[in-house]
Amino acid sequence: MRRIITTVLGTTVAVTGITGVAPAARAAGGRVIVVPPGHSIQHAVDRARPGDVIKLRAGHYDGGVLVRKSITIHGEGNRTILRPGHLDHCARAKHPGMGICVVGRAKYPVRDVTIRNLVVRDFADTGVYGIHTDRLSVQAVLARNNGEYGIAEFASTRGHFRWNWTVDNSDDAGLYVGDTVNARGTVVAENHSIGNAIGVLVRHARHVQVHDNTIAYNCVGVALVDDSQPSGQGNTAVWKNHVSKNNRFCPAHEEIPALGGTGILFFGGDHNTVARNIVIGNRGQLPYSGGIVLFRGTPPRNRPAHHNLIKSNHVHGNAPYDLVDKSGSRTNRFRDNKCRTSNPRGLC
Numbered sequence: 001m002r003r004i005i006t007t008v009l010g011t012t013v014a015v016t017g018i019t020g021v022a023p024a025a026r027a028a029g030g031r032v033i034v035v036p037p038g039h040s041i042q043h044a045v046d047r048a049r050p051g052d053v054i055k056l057r058a059g060h061y062d063g064g065v066l067v068r069k070s071i072t073i074h075g076e077g078n079r080t081i082l083r084p085g086h087l088d089h090c091a092r093a094k095h096p097g098m099g100i101c102v103v104g105r106a107k108y109p110v111r112d113v114t115i116r117n118l119v120v121r122d123f124a125d126t127g128v129y130g131i132h133t134d135r136l137s138v139q140a141v142l143a144r145n146n147g148e149y150g151i152a153e154f155a156s157t158r159g160h161f162r163w164n165w166t167v168d169n170s171d172d173a174g175l176y177v178g179d180t181v182n183a184r185g186t187v188v189a190e191n192h193s194i195g196n197a198i199g200v201l202v203r204h205a206r207h208v209q210v211h212d213n214t215i216a217y218n219c220v221g222v223a224l225v226d227d228s229q230p231s232g233q234g235n236t237a238v239w240k241n242h243v244s245k246n247n248r249f250c251p252a253h254e255e256i257p258a259l260g261g262t263g264i265l266f267f268g269g270d271h272n273t274v275a276r277n278i279v280i281g282n283r284g285q286l287p288y289s290g291g292i293v294l295f296r297g298t299p300p301r302n303r304p305a306h307h308n309l310i311k312s313n314h315v316h317g318n319a320p321y322d323l324v325d326k327s328g329s330r331t332n333r334f335r336d337n338k339c340r341t342s343n344p345r346g347l348c
Contacts, residue, residue, distance in 0.1 A: 063099040064088035075118030097125030104132030152176035159186040173201035206235040219250035226268025226297030234270040261289035268297020283319035291318030294327035304328030315339040323347040
């Protein structure tokens with residue numbers, strides 16, 4: 001069942017979901033704990049046992065919710081809203097400013113946490129944040145107007161991010177997967193990422209799948225980034241995304257250069273496949289602007305983007321070029337792309 005309906009950027013975004021769950025003593029594999037509006041989600045999390053479902057009714061709740069066990073937090077769509085409150089329980093785990101934080105430890109990940117059908121907005125850092133997790137699932141969540149990321153997963157494996165809306169998350173990315181040598185097939189699919197700095201960012205991560213997303217009105221649509229850490233970035237598949245009009249301007253931020261007008265951007269990376277995407281109307285005047293653009297990785301190593309495959313994409317109406325290869329390597333392959341302009345010539 002599709003769980004999302006929306007209107008255009010800048011107006012209301014509504015996330016609809018399963019709304020008729022009655023209070024019950026047991027759920028499949030665990031209990032159901034119902035939290036009325038205005039009551040403490042954290043209190044329910046603390047008393048929950050692994051496998052329990054925390055059901056949030058329609059209404060407003062305080063965020064800063066810290067999760068360290070295998071549970072489900074399930075709201076009633078756009079009527080269930082988490083905003084900053086008086087107590088930030090994520091701060092006690094040294095991750096302040098999060099709406100919901102799922103925090104494990106290196107070699108001891110938190111497993112099988114599901115967050116679904118709710119809104120997280122206006123947090124100083126990130127709407128839904130995971131670190132040292134396995135099989136973290138975030139579905140049908142609207143993450144809006146958060147200071148850094150909308151939905152982010154660090155040092156984690158087998159994540160599943162589907163049917164979400166990430167809108168107007170200012171400094172970094174709507175959806176982020178990073179800092180893992182092997183993400184083990186983490187999936188970012190069928191999301192809408194609109195009005196962020198970067199729509200989808202995969203940084204210092206391998207074995208990620210990004211497909212069937214709608215990504216528009218960001219500074220950059222999709223970014224694959226080798227940030228000079230030893231294991232690099234690569235082995236990621238980006239396919240069947242609609243990437244359009246990512247023409248906002250983002251000034252330089254920390255180690256990130258000024259960005260704007262780019263559909264799909266490589267900063268380094270190897271053995272990635274970008275195929276069957278529609279990349280249209282991404283236009284800018286910066287060195288990294290254009291449709292699908294390959295550059296070297298970030299300092300200090302500035303490693304070339306190499307052994308990547310760019311195949312069967314529809315790349316039109318981008319400026320200054322539809323395809324750009326300034327990767328520093330001759331090993332990248334451009335095959336059967338439909339485009340009009342490229343730098344160097346001959347890539348279309």
